[in-house]
Amino acid sequence: MAGVSGQVALVTGAGSAGGIGFAIARALVAGGAKVCITATSPRIHDRAAELGVMAHVADLTDPAQVAGLFAAVEARLGPVGVLVNNAGMVQTGKRVKRGQLADWSDTAWAHHMALNINTTFHCCRAALPGMAARGYGRIVNVSSVTGPVVTIDGSSAYATAKAAVTGMTRSIALEYGGRGITCNAVLPGWIATASSSPGEIRAGKRTPVGRAGTPDEVAACAVFLASEEASYVTGAMLVVDGGNTLQEMKG
Numbered sequence: 001m002a003g004v005s006g007q008v009a010l011v012t013g014a015g016s017a018g019g020i021g022f023a024i025a026r027a028l029v030a031g032g033a034k035v036c037i038t039a040t041s042p043r044i045h046d047r048a049a050e051l052g053v054m055a056h057v058a059d060l061t062d063p064a065q066v067a068g069l070f071a072a073v074e075a076r077l078g079p080v081g082v083l084v085n086n087a088g089m090v091q092t093g094k095r096v097k098r099g100q101l102a103d104w105s106d107t108a109w110a111h112h113m114a115l116n117i118n119t120t121f122h123c124c125r126a127a128l129p130g131m132a133a134r135g136y137g138r139i140v141n142v143s144s145v146t147g148p149v150v151t152i153d154g155s156s157a158y159a160t161a162k163a164a165v166t167g168m169t170r171s172i173a174l175e176y177g178g179r180g181i182t183c184n185a186v187l188p189g190w191i192a193t194a195s196s197s198p199g200e201i202r203a204g205k206r207t208p209v210g211r212a213g214t215p216d217e218v219a220a221c222a223v224f225l226a227s228e229e230a231s232y233v234t235g236a237m238l239v240v241d242g243g244n245t246l247q248e249m250k251g
Helices: 019-028 044-051 064-074 106-134 154-180 196-202 215-225
Strands: 009-013 036-039 054-057 082-085 137-142 183-188 237-240
Touching: 009 064, 009 106, 019 036, 019 044, 019 082, 019 137, 019 215, 036 044, 036 064, 036 082, 044 154, 054 064, 054 082, 064 106, 082 106, 106 137, 106 154, 106 183, 137 154, 137 215, 154 183, 183 215
Parallel strands: 009 036, 009 082, 036 054, 082 137, 137 183, 183 237
Antiparallel strands: none
16 A cells, blocks of 8 residues: 655645644655645744644745745655645635625635635646646645535635635546546535634534544545545545535434
């Protein structure tokens, strides 16, 4: 089982010690990957010190900073063979309130698109040419059940962007499958992270499993999709939600 051993892996949005991105990075390190983690704030250096990995501060909504990120990773670790696009949902220092669709300002709508779909696009665009030239690549996009499967009142902008991530995932899988590249998405449900609200934790208790999920449980799925063994899995949407979207009656 080669897994991810020896692969150069880039994980975005890994600044929170209790978040999904950090858990994925930790699992990749445990699997023998050479890892770089990135976030928009200097706290990423604290996370990197905990794992013994490379860190790089970048705003992934800016294509120039994305290009700088990939250049820095290649110079230090080698070309990126595994890309995990976890950045999204919230950005340090920038928060947007919930709202119904007709109430979104152009600025707030653009913020959600920039944070949740443009970041993924910029990183995929930067990674794909090199992966295609080398004949190997694994892309794992962290989307959400919100948008592709279900939605929440007041979250139309976020839901739209996350649904777009799954559309991009399928397109990459189709266009690059013949060049040794797989692209899949993980769709978390109620996951207990450092940013979870009490209401979200309560919602997790109403899943068939009876609890919120953990970042490590999402990470296990992401690392499988990032592995060499997942070579015949592409364009897949792996829902990690404790069975929540199966039930009509949620108590």
